[in-house]
Structure formats: structure tokens, C-alpha cells
Amino acid sequence: MKKSLILLPLLIVFISSQAFGITINFSDTKWYWPGWQNGQSSDERDHVGNPNFTTGAVTIGSTGYLQKITFNYTDFSDSRLVPAGLFIDIGANNTWDYYVDLNGQKNSGNRNLYTFTSPFSSQKGINDNWYVLSGKDGQAPWSGTDIRDNHPIGVNFSNANESYLGTVKFSGWPDSGTSYFNDFGTYINTNGQDFIISWTVTCANDVVYEKIDGHTPEPATLLLLGSGLIGLAGLARKRFSKK
Numbered sequence: 659m660k661k662s663l664i665l666l667p668l669l670i671v672f673i674s675s676q677a678f679g680i681t682i683n684f685s686d687t688k689w690y691w692p693g694w695q696n697g698q699s700s701d702e703r704d705h706v707g708n709p710n711f712t713t714g715a716v717t718i719g720s721t722g723y724l725q726k727i728t729f730n731y732t733d734f735s736d737s738r739l740v741p742a743g744l745f746i747d748i749g750a751n752n753t754w755d756y757y758v759d760l761n762g763q764k765n766s767g768n769r770n771l772y773t774f775t776s777p778f779s780s781q782k783g784i785n786d787n788w789y790v791l792s793g794k795d796g797q798a799p800w801s802g803t804d805i806r807d808n809h810p811i812g813v814n815f816s817n818a819n820e821s822y823l824g825t826v827k828f829s830g831w832p833d834s835g836t837s838y839f840n841d842f843g844t845y846i847n848t849n850g851q852d853f854i855i856s857w858t859v860t861c862a863n864d865v866v867y868e869k870i871d872g873h874t875p876e877p878a879t880l881l882l883l884g885s886g887l888i889g890l891a892g893l894a895r896k897r898f899s900k901k
Contacts, residue, residue: 679719686711688867691856693782696807705864706806708736716855716870722847726840729857729866734835740764740860741831742811744839746846747780747854750869754778756846757813758826758839762860766830771845772813772820780810780854788818792862809862848872 686704695701705711709731717726727744744758757772779785790812792805813820827841851872858865 679717679725681715681717682870683713683715684868684870685713686864686866686868688865690806690809690862690865691780691782691867694809696809698807700806705733707861707863708739709734709859709864711857711864711866714866714868718848718872722849722872723844724842724846724848726838726842727855728836728838730836731864732835734831734833738861739831741837742858742860742862743813745780745810745854745856747856748846748848748851748872750852750854752780754780756823757820758828759813760828764831766828768825769828769839771823771826771842773823774819775821776819778818780856785818788814790814792860806862806865809858809865811858811860811862 689701689704700706710733711729711731714727714729716724716728719725724746740762741760741764743760745754746756746758747753748755755773755778757774759770759772761769763769777785778788789810792807792809792811794805794807823845824843826839826845829836829838829840831837849872852869853872854867854869856865856867
């Protein structure tokens, strides 16, 4: 019985990591994509209108595959708000590797996932014509005010060299202040690398552009951790016996 109790910590650590992987929290620290400022007052503000992205989380499986990305936000009641596409840069090397196309749809459902067959730079002045950009205040397709002008919000498929991979589930743009992408399957492996995620709405009022630590515990590390727990449990039992 005592032996089983000692082994329990190792079993819990190993099974939990295999089943759930690791969840990494992030916050909204960038006001725009690096280099994409437009020389206006919006460059000095985190958000220039609705919504206000606040925090989020990324879940990576134990084998390194991306599982879920969650975004939290406030001030989302404007009916004109439409979610833009999700960009992912594995390796954090300023080159987009994956894109989830929301196609201007707010409702929940499956959305197309693409990869790119040639380098797609996130840096301004390189692949600018591969992007769909936000408009300008008071001009089509945005008729309101408070908008981050000429900022990337999606992919121009007529110019980009993309390849369809499959679908990802999108929770929708609800009134709850939370949206998430999940069921990535085995399409995106972080390979233990840092990566960048970027998401916004079609007016680019607030932009999420965050670097995520993609390192996940390897089985050997988990076993080492479990062994340490066993040692601590044994030491505690020995001290208790002496007392």
C-alpha cells in the first residue's frame, strides 16, 4: 500500500502531461505588428476603439502539437466588429507559417487552415500585396471612426502562395468576451520552438501579436520530475518513521 502511495505522484504527473499537455497564458503587450505603425495617434494607443484584447492562453499537447488558442477581450458590443484571420509563425522568425481564414464570419464553425508554399514575411515592405489591410476612418469598407489604418488583417489569396491543410474549429465572436480556436489535430507542431500568434478584428482597433514559449516537457523530464517526487515522498516517510 505504501509503495503504491509513493508511486502515485509519478503516475499523476505522467498521465496528466500526456493527456493535457501544457497551457501558456499571455497578455496583450503589442499595439501593432512591429514595423506596421502608420504615423498617426493610434500608434501610441493599445486600442483605438472596440474591442480591447486583454489576455489569452495557448494549449500545446505533450508531443508538441498545438491544440487550442483562446483570446479574451472587453468592449466587444459594436455590431460592426468582424474577426480577422489568425496568423501563426512557428520559430518566431518573422515568417508566417499558418493562417486560419475566418472569411469575415462571426458565427462558430469549422474554418480553413492554410500553410504557405513560399516564405510569407510579417515585415512591412516585403510581402505587402499578400495581405488584406484595414481601411481608413470614414472610408469603405469601414464606415465608422476609431480604426488602425492600413494594418494587416488577412491574406490576399489572389497573391499569396498558400496550400490548404484542413479545418480548425472556431468558437465564434460571441457576447461573452472570449473566443477560441481548437481541434488543430496534427497540423501544427511547435517542435519545442517559440512561436508568434496574431489576431485582430477587421478594423485592427486592437491587435494581438504575442511571442509564445513553445517548449514543452519531454517524457524524460517528466520521469525525472516524478522520480524527484518519489524521493521526497520516501524522505518524508523516513523522517516520519524516526519520529
